[in-house]
Amino acid sequence: MTTILVNGAKREVQSPADTPLLYVLRNDLELSGPQFGCGLAQCGACSVLLNGKEVRSCITPLGTAAGKEITTLEGLPARWAKQKGLSEAETAKTLHPVQEAWIAEQTPLCGFCQNGMMIKATELLERVASPTLAQIKEAFTTSGPSPHLCRCGSYTAIIEAVQRASNLMAGRREA
Amino acid sequence: MIVYQEEATSNVTDVFGAKLSRRGFVKSGGALLVGFSLATAEGMQKTALAPGGNSLNAALSESWIELHADNTILIRAGKPDFGTGSVFTAYRQIVAEEIRVPFEAITTVISGDTDRTPDGSGAFDFLQGGMPNLRKAGAYVYQALLDLASAQLGVPKDQLSVKDGVVSGGGKSVSYGELVKNQKLNLTIPVKGELATIFGLTVDGNPPLKPVSEYTIVGRSFPNSVTASKVAAKETWVTDVRLPGMLHARAVHPKTLGSKLISAGPLDKARFPNTQVIVRGNLVGVVAPTEWEAIKAAQQVASGTKWTDWKGLPGDGRLFQFLKEDADWKTTPAVTSAKSKGDVTSALSNSPKKLSATYQLPFLKHAPIGPTMAVADVRSDGTVYVYTHTQNPQALRAGIAHMLSTSVDHVIVRSFAGPGHYGRSNGGNAGAEDEAVILSQAVGKPVRVQWMRQEDFQWSTQSAAAFSDIEMGLDAQGNLTAFEIDHYMPAMQDDRLVGAILAGLPTIPAPNEKGSLFGLQNALHDPWIYDGTPAVLERAYGTAQVGQKSSPLNVGLRDHSMRTPGQYQQNFPREVAITEAAVLAGVDPLQFRIQHAREKRAIAVLESARDASGWQTRLEPESTNGNLRRGRGVSAMFRSGTYWACVAQISVDLTSGAIQVEKITVAVDPGIVINPLQLKRQVEGGAVMGVSMALKEELRFDESGITTNDWRSYPIATMADLPEIKVILMHKPEVGKYGQGSEAANALAAPAIAGALLNATGKVARRIPLKPDYVQSLLRA
Numbered sequence: 001m002t003t004i005l006v007n008g009a010k011r012e013v014q015s016p017a018d019t020p021l022l023y024v025l026r027n028d029l030e031l032s033g034p035q036f037g038c039g040l041a042q043c044g045a046c047s048v049l050l051n052g053k054e055v056r057s058c059i060t061p062l063g064t065a066a067g068k069e070i071t072t073l074e075g076l077p078a079r080w081a082k083q084k085g086l087s088e089a090e091t092a093k094t095l096h097p098v099q100e101a102w103i104a105e106q107t108p109l110c111g112f113c114q115n116g117m118m119i120k121a122t123e124l125l126e127r128v129a130s131p132t133l134a135q136i137k138e139a140f141t142t143s144g145p146s147p148h149l150c151r152c153g154s155y156t157a158i159i160e161a162v163q164r165a166s167n168l169m170a171g172r173r174e175a
Numbered sequence: 176m177i178v179y180q181e182e183a184t185s186n187v188t189d190v191f192g193a194k195l196s197r198r199g200f201v202k203s204g205g206a207l208l209v210g211f212s213l214a215t216a217e218g219m220q221k222t223a224l225a226p227g228g229n230s231l232n233a234a235l236s237e238s239w240i241e242l243h244a245d246n247t248i249l250i251r252a253g254k255p256d257f258g259t260g261s262v263f264t265a266y267r268q269i270v271a272e273e274i275r276v277p278f279e280a281i282t283t284v285i286s287g288d289t290d291r292t293p294d295g296s297g298a299f300d301f302l303q304g305g306m307p308n309l310r311k312a313g314a315y316v317y318q319a320l321l322d323l324a325s326a327q328l329g330v331p332k333d334q335l336s337v338k339d340g341v342v343s344g345g346g347k348s349v350s351y352g353e354l355v356k357n358q359k360l361n362l363t364i365p366v367k368g369e370l371a372t373i374f375g376l377t378v379d380g381n382p383p384l385k386p387v388s389e390y391t392i393v394g395r396s397f398p399n400s401v402t403a404s405k406v407a408a409k410e411t412w413v414t415d416v417r418l419p420g421m422l423h424a425r426a427v428h429p430k431t432l433g434s435k436l437i438s439a440g441p442l443d444k445a446r447f448p449n450t451q452v453i454v455r456g457n458l459v460g461v462v463a464p465t466e467w468e469a470i471k472a473a474q475q476v477a478s479g480t481k482w483t484d485w486k487g488l489p490g491d492g493r494l495f496q497f498l499k500e501d502a503d504w505k506t507t508p509a510v511t512s513a514k515s516k517g518d519v520t521s522a523l524s525n526s527p528k529k530l531s532a533t534y535q536l537p538f539l540k541h542a543p544i545g546p547t548m549a550v551a552d553v554r555s556d557g558t559v560y561v562y563t564h565t566q567n568p569q570a571l572r573a574g575i576a577h578m579l580s581t582s583v584d585h586v587i588v589r590s591f592a593g594p595g596h597y598g599r600s601n602g603g604n605a606g607a608e609d610e611a612v613i614l615s616q617a618v619g620k621p622v623r624v625q626w627m628r629q630e631d632f633q634w635s636t637q638s639a640a641a642f643s644d645i646e647m648g649l650d651a652q653g654n655l656t657a658f659e660i661d662h663y664m665p666a667m668q669d670d671r672l673v674g675a676i677l678a679g680l681p682t683i684p685a686p687n688e689k690g691s692l693f694g695l696q697n698a699l700h701d702p703w704i705y706d707g708t709p710a711v712l713e714r715a716y717g718t719a720q721v722g723q724k725s726s727p728l729n730v731g732l733r734d735h736s737m738r739t740p741g742q743y744q745q746n747f748p749r750e751v752a753i754t755e756a757a758v759l760a761g762v763d764p765l766q767f768r769i770q771h772a773r774e775k776r777a778i779a780v781l782e783s784a785r786d787a788s789g790w791q792t793r794l795e796p797e798s799t800n801g802n803l804r805r806g807r808g809v810s811a812m813f814r815s816g817t818y819w820a821c822v823a824q825i826s827v828d829l830t831s832g833a834i835q836v837e838k839i840t841v842a843v844d845p846g847i848v849i850n851p852l853q854l855k856r857q858v859e860g861g862a863v864m865g866v867s868m869a870l871k872e873e874l875r876f877d878e879s880g881i882t883t884n885d886w887r888s889y890p891i892a893t894m895a896d897l898p899e900i901k902v903i904l905m906h907k908p909e910v911g912k913y914g915q916g917s918e919a920a921n922a923l924a925a926p927a928i929a930g931a932l933l934n935a936t937g938k939v940a941r942r943i944p945l946k947p948d949y950v951q952s953l954l955r956a
């Protein structure tokens with residue numbers, strides 16, 4: 001039995017401690033955000049935030065995540081609501097600005113990689129409120145164990161969505 | 176061929192060849208416009224399958240479009256969405272336009288499930304030369320609605336007008352919802368084709384279509400409704416499908432592409448007490464209650480599994496020598512293009528300037544971000560449910576039925592969102608589906624098969640390698656006098672189920688040198704656009720898939736269509752050669768293309784790309800500071816009613832050979848632009864894939880099998896490789912129809928980048944990928 005803290009809630013799971021966190025999130029907790037892309041930390045489709053840092057859940061053993069704060073794509077709205085001190089009622093109808101921007105820019109093509117893209121964007125924007133183009137590229141290529149890969153080629157739309165999200169988070173509605 | 180029985184009817188009226196009949200009245204308010212039943216999506220699951228194995232009757236328009244008393248509309252399309260969003264944007268826009276309702280009135284879109292959509296076919300060719308099935312179905316429905324309104328209002332049809340789903344005339348009006356309220360009506364429309372095949376059914380006849388000049392919805396940027404649910408983690412992806420009692424499985428695939436099983440490794444029952452090993456022929460499956468146990472047990476079993484050895488591939492280093500010298504191109508006759516004309520031989524001999532060269536394209540992987548996976552549920556009554564992510568559910572259904580030697584009536588395929596396949600599954604399967612069915616049948620429970628990353632590279636199909644020989648001549652004034660091109664490419668479109676092959680179960684035949692089932696070999700795929708050339712000879716030659724015939728598994732390097740299939744392989748050599756011809760003529764390569772094109776739309780896209788890119792004529796390599804040289808190149812293509820031109824601006828590091836693509840400008844004229852924002856996003860994505868193919872991608876294989884096994888051995892473009900991308904959408908309503916293929920932008924980058932390299936350095940690259948070591952070798956030459 002391992003106790004983990006996922007999207008603000010304590011969850012007890014039976015899986016062995018060596019189970020990659022990805023399978024626990026997907027199969028035990030039935031979360032659909034993180035995706036299996038490679039199992040090798042080479043693509044980023046499985047990314048989650050672990051204590052605010054983007055990690056690849058496909059190579060993160062359950063045991064090492066115990067006691068740490070895990071945020072998945074599903075948890076981004078609540079994470080934003082908490083940061084902004086929104087009420088429960090407001091939280092229910094809120095998306096994270098990163099998600100809002102991803103929709104406004106119509107960023108996903110197939111969308112399979114976009115979980116990791118949005119997790120990475122959230123990590124970046126929590127650290128750097130108004131990133132330069134170079135900082136955005138650095139975040140999505142050299143900052144982690146591998147670049148975040150999109151086979152559909154949505155990188156332009158990702159950059160535009162990050163810039164829009166940055167404006168939204170700063171209260172600049174006109175992106 | 177499916178023949179639908181027409182039910183006995185009364186009060187039949189003719190609607191441009193369709194038949195409208197009133198079947199009676201219903202009391203509840205939720206009546207359908209043209210519904211013979213009030214079947215809901217849930218109800219459909221319990222419905223006995225109709226003749227031909229579909230629970231919907233494709234001859235009834237309500238199978239395509241349901242219009243409800245509350246003025247909401249549901250549409251159904253057999254083509255599943257794969258990220259182009261066409262089903263959720265373009266199809267909605269087209270139907271709303273034809274029926275004259277707001278875009279938002281279409282509240283529900285059902286696509287890709289074999290028991291819940293009428294027409295089949297695959298996630299390709301969405302706009303079908305401007306005539307998707309739903310456009311005609313919508314046109315029939317609109318005419319039927321006018322007939323109904325005319326009868327109800329007592330106003331002649333030609334005096335009626337419709338706006339936002341309200342019919343007006345003679346001072347009276349009625350909404351569509353009111354027209355159909357409490358009615359039970361049939362509109363029977365003509366259809367042709369075969370459902371459970373790659374192309375599916377086609378709506379027939381010629382109902383009057385809304386004039387393009389009256390369009391108000393097509394041409395606007397509506398969002399893709401699925402995007403919001405994917406972004407908010409509300410979408411049910413294929414990876415989320417869980418059935419009661421479902422087990423997890425991994426396959427242990429053969430050691431080589433020609434290995435037969437000697438013995439499956441013993442399972443360590445102490446470590447994996449609840450795991451089963453299933454062996455069917457050369458297919459070894461490991462089935463366990465949890466995914467992690469399945470993975471670990473499969474690794475343990477694989478380590479003890481013994482296979483025969485096989486060496487029947489040339490290896491990537493000898494590929495083009497093999498294709499040129501050893502492959503059989505003679506069994507099937509060469510195909511000559513319709514554009515071939517004049518006497519090329521004498522024109523060449525009379526040309527003062529000549530050039531001949533060979534161009535080479537490697538095998539490529541579709542490389543979806545997620546490896547193939549599927550859930551299958553083979554029930555005790557013989558019914559088979561497959562839950563998967565396929566570009567062609569009806570074709571998969573036919574393949575599964577064939578494998579099990581059962582009727583398609585017993586097979587239902589449901590499709591879900593998943594990673595883009597770029598053509599890999601447009602003939603039905605991607606890899607995991609049939610293995611899931613075989614294992615589910617063996618254990619009597621639903622089974623989920625997920626391929627690992629390595630398997631997805633090593634056991635899936637690839638885009639075929641190809642080479643082309645070109646000879647061309649120029650006159651003293653620098654005009655092309657003769658252009659001869661011979662294309663050589665192994666067969667493509669191997670839609671056999673690989674699990675069925677391994678298990679020794681029935682499959683369709685492998686494509687061979689005489690042709691594949693759907694003709695994706697041995698044909699001219701890249702229409703000639705330089706009509707000012709007096710003598711042209713274009714030929715295509717086919718051969719069997721590499722290694723297949725000598726493989727005891729009959730596998731080898733299986734090929735499958737991938738974005739702009741065949742055309743990308745043929746356009747690269749042609750467009751690089753045209754740039755070389757311009758250089759030989761001493762003419763700007765973009766102007767050279769314009770001079771040799773005759774079609775106005777082809778010229779217009781080239782001019783647009785020239786103007787938007789800031790094109791500068793420069794015939795000599797640039798002498799810039801330091802180690803960097805900058806260059807520009809151009810490419811052009813015509814595909815499925817759409818004209819394309821692309822300008823690439825690159826810099827080359829003369830020391831390392833590294834190319835950075837700085838800017839890509841794409842001009843596209845598809846005729847009518849349906850949804851500008853979605854088209855722009857698709858073109859941007861295609862351009863990035865094109866840069867990736869041009870600079871990075873190449874399948875690696877040795878004599879036994881594919882050695883590419885992860886994203887390090889098959890690198891694709893990252894955000895670091897992203898150029899500035901400028902997309903020019905040329906909306907041409909006067910063309911009168913919408914062309915195809917936003918995805919086709921992937922073919923444009925490689926020849927434009929090679930042209931830019933020539934412009935920057937004076938060195939011509941006649942193969943891709945343009946990796947630094949290859950560019951270095953060119954620079955040293």
